Amino acid sequence: xxILSKWLREYLPALEVSDRQLxxxxxxxxxxxxxxxxxxxxxHLFEMDITTNRVDAMNHYGIAREAATLxxxxxxxxxxxxxxxxxxxxxxxxxxxxxxxEIFAPAGDSPGGYPVRIEAEDLCGRxxxxxxxxxxxxxxEGIVATRFEQLGQKAISNAVDITNYTWLAMGQPTxxxxxxxxxxxxxxxxxxxxxxxxxxxxxxxxxxxxDLVVADxxxxxxxxxxxxxxxxRVTEETKNILVEAAWFDPAAIRASSRRHxxxxxxxxxxxxxxxxxxxxxxxxxxTRGVIAACGGEAVGAMTEVVVEAQELRTTKxxxxxxxxxxxxxxxxxxxxxxxxxNLVPPEVIEQYLQALGCHLRPSDDAATFEVTLPSWRLDLExxxxxxxxxxxxxxxxxxxxxxxxxxGGVAALPHAAKEDKVREVLRSLGWTEAISSTFCSEAxxxxxxxxxxxxxxxxxxLNAEAGMLRPSLLPGTVGMLQLNGTRDVRAGRIxxxxxxxxxxxxxxxxxxxxxxxxxxxxxxxxxxxxxxxxFFEVKGAVEDVLARFVLPAVSFTGxxxxxxxxxxxxxxxxxxxxxxxxxxxxxxTERERRxxxxxxxxxxxxxPALYEYALRQPSAQEPSRYQAVExxxxxxxxxxxxxxxxxxxxxxLGIAEMISLAPVEIFRDAKGKAVARGEYSLLLRTVFQSxxxxxxxxxITAWQDAIVxxxxxxxxxxxxx
Numbered sequence: 111x112x113i114l115s116k117w118l119r120e121y122l123p124a125l126e127v128s129d130r131q132l133x134x135x136x137x138x139x140x141x142x143x144x145x146x147x148x149x150x151x152x153x154h155l156f157e158m159d160i161t162t163n164r165v166d167a168m169n170h171y172g173i174a175r176e177a178a179t180l181x182x183x184x185x186x187x188x189x190x191x192x193x194x195x196x197x198x199x200x201x202x203x204x205x206x207x208x209x210x211x212e213i214f215a216p217a218g219d220s221p222g223g224y225p226v227r228i229e230a231e232d233l234c235g236r237x238x239x240x241x242x243x244x245x246x247x248x249x250x251e252g253i254v255a256t257r258f259e260q261l262g263q264k265a266i267s268n269a270v271d272i273t274n275y276t277w278l279a280m281g282q283p284t285x286x287x288x289x290x291x292x293x294x295x296x297x298x299x300x301x302x303x304x305x306x307x308x309x310x311x312x313x314x315x316x317x318x319x320x321d322l323v324v325a326d327x328x329x330x331x332x333x334x335x336x337x338x339x340x341x342x343r344v345t346e347e348t349k350n351i352l353v354e355a356a357w358f359d360p361a362a363i364r365a366s367s368r369r370h371x372x373x374x375x376x377x378x379x380x381x382x383x384x385x386x387x388x389x390x391x392x393x394x395x396x397t398r399g400v401i402a403a404c405g406g407e408a409v410g411a412m413t414e415v416v417v418e419a420q421e422l423r424t425t426k427x428x429x430x431x432x433x434x435x436x437x438x439x440x441x442x443x444x445x446x447x448x449x450x451x452n453l454v455p456p457e458v459i460e461q462y463l464q465a466l467g468c469h470l471r472p473s474d475d476a477a478t479f480e481v482t483l484p485s486w487r488l489d490l491e492x493x494x495x496x497x498x499x500x501x502x503x504x505x506x507x508x509x510x511x512x513x514x515x516x517x518g519g520v521a522a523l524p525h526a527a528k529e530d531k532v533r534e535v536l537r538s539l540g541w542t543e544a545i546s547s548t549f550c551s552e553a554x555x556x557x558x559x560x561x562x563x564x565x566x567x568x569x570x571x572l573n574a575e576a577g578m579l580r581p582s583l584l585p586g587t588v589g590m591l592q593l594n595g596t597r598d599v600r601a602g603r604i605x606x607x608x609x610x611x612x613x614x615x616x617x618x619x620x621x622x623x624x625x626x627x628x629x630x631x632x633x634x635x636x637x638x639x640x641x642x643x644x645f646f647e648v649k650g651a652v653e654d655v656l657a658r659f660v661l662p663a664v665s666f667t668g669x670x671x672x673x674x675x676x677x678x679x680x681x682x683x684x685x686x687x688x689x690x691x692x693x694x695x696x697x698x699t700e701r702e703r704r705x706x707x708x709x710x711x712x713x714x715x716x717x718p719a720l721y722e723y724a725l726r727q728p729s730a731q732e733p734s735r736y737q738a739v740e741x742x743x744x745x746x747x748x749x750x751x752x753x754x755x756x757x758x759x760x761x762x763l764g765i766a767e768m769i770s771l772a773p774v775e776i777f778r779d780a781k782g783k784a785v786a787r788g789e790y791s792l793l794l795r796t797v798f799q800s801x802x803x804x805x806x807x808x809x810i811t812a813w814q815d816a817i818v819x820x821x822x823x824x825x826x827x828x829x830x831x
Contacts, residue, residue, distance in 0.1 A: 111160060112261045113173055116153035117279075120193055121174035124183040129154040132177060139502050141167055141176050149260060165382040166486040169281035179465035179503055188280055188391060223413040224352060225295035233322045234298040234334070235386050235420025237356040238393040239413040241289060244406035245269060247346050254403065269344050269351060272399035274375070281486075282355060282384060282392035283376035285324075286400070287331060287342045289350035294327030298334065298356070305330060308340040309372075321366050322358060335363035335380040336372050351400060355393040357386040357420070365570050386424040387485035390414055425485040430493055432470075432479045434459060437497050443510045454504060462503045463496060525721050529607065531658050532624060532717075536605045539651055541626070544604045546586020548611075549576035554585035557674055557700070560716075563612040579611035579618070583625035584674075584714055588696065591627045591712075592704045601630030607717075622717040626651060626693075629710040636775050645679065648693055648711045652683060655715070659723045662686050665754060666693075674700055683715065685723075691715035731801075738799040741814055742774070745792050745826040746785065756792070759820045765813050767805065770797035791829055 115129045127135070133143035133156055141164070145157035158173070166172045171188060178185035186193050224239040250258070250271040258265045261278070265271055273284045301317035307330045308314045315333065317323065322334040332338035335358040344351060364381035367373055390412065397408055434456045443452040460470055460479070467484030483490050490496060501509070523529075533543065549572075555565030559581040571577035580586065583606050594602045605626045613619040628648050634640035649666065656664055666681035672692055680694020693713030701710065747756070753773065760771055775793040779785040798805055798813065818828075 111158050111168060113156040113158050113170060114149075114153055114257060114260060115156060116149075116151065117170045117257065118174045118177065119153075121171060121186050121188075122177055122183055123186065125177060125181060127181065129156075135180055136173070136176060138505060138507065139176065139180060140164075141173060155260060162382055163489040165379055165384065166281065168379060168382075169278060171280045172486070175466070179462055182461065182465070185465075188395060223411045226413050226415045227295055227297050228415055228417060229297060229299040230322055231417045231419065233300070233359045233362045235357045235359070235417045235424065236389045237296070237298055237413075237415050238354070238389045239296060240353040240393050240397045241409045242351045242353065242397060242400055242404075242406050243289075243349070243409050245349060245351055245400060245404035246406075247344060247348050247404060250403065267344065267346070268403040269348070269400050272396055272403055273353075275399065276392055276396050277375065277379065280388065280392060280395070281379060282388040283335070283379055284353065284355045284392050284396045285332065285338050285376075286344050286396070287338075287352040287354065288344050288348045289352045290348075291342045292326045292331070292352065293329070296331075296352075296354075297325045297327065299323060299325060301330060307333065309333060309337045310340060310343055311337065311372075312340065315370050318369070320362075321369070322362050324354065324356075333366060333370070333372070334358050336367050336370070336377045337374055351404075351406075353393055353396050353400065355389040355396065357384055357389055357424075359420075360384075361570075368570060368572075383488040385486040386420060424488065427483050427491075429471075429480045429482050430491075430496065431473065432459075432463075432481050432493055432496050433475075434477045434479075436493065437500060440494075440497055441501050441504075441509060442512050444504075445508050445510055452510070454500065458504070459500055462500055466499060466503070468496070528659075528721055528725055529622075531725060532655055533607060535655050535658055536626070536651060539603075539654060541603045541605045541651065544587075544590055544606050545608065546583070546590060546606060547576065548580060548609070549573070550578050550580045550585040551575050552578055554578075555581050558582035558584040558672075559612070561670075561672065566611045566613055566615060566618050569615065581610055581612050582714060583608055583610060583623050584627075584712055587625045587627040587712055588700075588704060588706075588710065591629050591710050592706050595629065595707055596705070599630075601628075603628045624655070624691075624715045624717055624720075625712065626714075627710065627712045629706070629708045644709060644711050645693075645695060648713050649681070652691075652693055652713055652715065656683075656720070658726055659720060660726050661723050673697070683713075685719070688719065690719040734799050734801040736800055736802075736804050738769070738797050739805055739810055741796050741798070741810065741817075743794040743796070743814075743817060743821065744829040745794065745821050746789050746829050747792055747824070747826050749788055749790060751825060755824060756794070756821070759824050760796075760817055763813075763816050763820060765798070765816070767798045767800050767809075768796055768813070769799050770795070792826075 115132070119125055125132070130146055133146050137143050140161070142159040143156045144159050147155040147157070149155055160168050167176060175185055224241055226237050226239050228234050228237055247267050247269050249255075250265050250268045254268070254271050254275050255265060257275070258271065263274060263278070269286050273286055277283050300319055301321040301323045303319045305317045306314060307317060307323070309332070317330070317333070323330040324332045324334050329341070330339060331342045334356070358380050360381050360383045363377055367377040367381060393412055401407065437459055438453040441454055444454060446452065463470055463481060467487065469482040470479040472478070473480050481496060490499070537543065549568070550565065552565070552567070555578040559565055563581055565578040565581040567578055587604065587606055590604055591602055605624065607622065607624050609620050610623045611618055611620045626648055628644055632640070632643035632647050634643045638646050663686055665684045667684060668678070668681055670682055670689065671680050671694065674697060675692065675694030676697045680692060682689050683691040683693060691714050694711065696706065696710045696712065757771065772795055773792060774795045775791070777785060777791040785791050796817065798810060
């Protein structure tokens with residue numbers, strides 16, 4: 111946002127530092143000035159970057175308060191006559207009437223006050239209304255027009271411009287209605303489902319029951335806290351005005367703003383937490399400004415309706431206890447040698463907090479204050495928040511560089527070693543770790559969620575296309591593969607170790623998960639066709655991860671596969687009978703939907719299920735000094751016989767000296783000539799070796815006969831040489 115230095119100085123007549131020094135000092139205190147530009151009138155335009163939690167500083171008076179706190183100079187009130195004269199011009203200022211604020215409840219009990227009724231008390235905490243009659247609406251002139259031009263603020267008309275001038279001055283959004291277009295009392299209520307309204311920008315919106323509106327007895331007048339309505343707008347024909355200043359619930363305004371795609375100056379402030387205590391003052395300032403600019407007179411008392419429950423949340427929050435000893439303990443020593451013990455003095459603590467708007471009262475303990483928090487600083491809630499404010503205003507650069515004392519050791523998380531091992535294995539295989547978004551679309555959540563689970567919808571998503579907390583890492587993994595493919599990357603091997611979320615909005619369950627994704631440049635081998643190479647590469651990486659854990663029987667089966675796996679091109683990862691993950695090729699439908707040009711293979715492992723098992727501890731043994739002996743076996747098997755069956759049958763023989771068992775070649779003949787259809791040829795190699803002695807021929811022959819017998823029993827047939 112933009113700020114005028116001359117406007118700031120109207121609230122700080124005793125401020126003597128230069129504009130550039132002011133900008134530098136504010137920046138060091140977290141009120142960032144990113145640019146300082148000279149203006150023809152001698153002042154400067156500050157380009158500000160105010161963090162979202164400091165809505166109180168998104169205006170001239172809020173920044174003036176920061177400067178007053180920093181330099182210890184007096185800060186004039188917004189209704190000080192010197193401020194009024196400076197802002198509205200001497201001639202106009204001298205003629206301004208005094209506008210009284212009369213509070214009454216229920217609405218309408220005070221003669222002349224415009225009747226107001228708050229029905230949605232959980233969404234509107236305060237509403238003020240003031241009648242002005244006999245105005246003349248025309249373009250703005252004088253200081254308002256000049257400052258709008260310097261700030262780049264669009265001018266509309268003198269009456270409307272005063273409302274914008276007021277929020278630029280003090281931060282409280284306000285609104286003016288054409289009084290003659292209102293029908294009955296003002297009613298602050300929830301919208302009726304399907305209710306339509308035309309807004310000031312000319313757009314027409316269909317409202318929901320979650321929207322808050324300012325209405326009269328017949329129609330909605332505006333989308334509360336976001337934008338006023340077209341039908342009640344102030345035009346050049348307007349003669350009578352109703353001034354509104356109100357407080358609305360931040361969450362409700364944020365939701366409406368996102369729902370209807372509207373981001374306005376008002377919503378920007380309301381959704382970050384406006385000052386409930388500022389409504390009456392803002393109404394008086396707008397009323398005074400409208401009369402000065404448009405003529406006319408205020409008629410009757412100002413109506414003010416207050417919801418007590420909302421006051422307790424904002425302006426009447428419980429006080430916070432602040433210990434001077436705790437402030438000094440946490441902030442440590444300063445570089446100022448003149449202070450006692452080089453600590454922040456109690457009088458400085460009191461000075462800063464009072465200047466920021468806090469009210470301090472000593473408690474029973476002289477070293478402790480009861481601090482009443484200002485209504486415009488909803489970001490202050492606890493003692494530590496106040497301590498941070500003291501450090502910020504004092505200046506972090508004025509504290510000595512010291513470290514707090516520490517005793518004890520660093521405690522590793524329970525699964526840190528297992529997590530490190532998983533990452534180490536995949537990186538050593540050449541896989542690249544990646545990080546994707548925690549959010550996904552509803553379609554992706556439905557596609558990739560594990561059976562029996564679902565993603566968690568967010569109540570107020572930042573993006574309608576990513577409105578779910580991810581129940582799986584695969585939406586992000588597939589998205590990254592697709593992005594790399596469109597950038598002409600020939601091959602990709604990525605993995606992600608992250609958190610997934612399942613359950614409901616009321617009860618979210620989160621746990622870590624591991625996903626792998628690959629595409630492109632897979633090379634076949636003697637036993638694996640090129641078309642299957644990518645699948646087996648991913649499978650091999652999964653097996654390498656699993657091999658680092660002490661697991662019972664691990665198997666890969668084709669039953670119970672999720673819908674995103676192409677038929678016959680995937681497997682469930684099982685430990686004994688429990689499924690801990692899946693791997694497989696994405697279906698053609700998914701690939702086309704995501705515009706993936708190449709085959710992609712992905713896998714996901716449920717990490718808590720894997721971490722139930724201990725890590726395998728590395729061990730080493732002395733290599734045997736005796737001769738190793740190889741024996742090959744060539745057999746024909748039916749396709750129904752899997753490698754795990756062959757491996758289990760041979761290992762069941764219990765031959766301790768068999769140190770290796772591996773397939774050397776798997777052959778199928780599509781024409782059915784060399785090998786009949788429905789069968790495959792397996793060339794199997796075994797290696798025998800003893801760590802204690804040289805093996806005898808009769809021993810090897812006996813083991814060889816036993817292996818042949820077990821393979822025959824399995825349904826195999828010797829293949830002729």
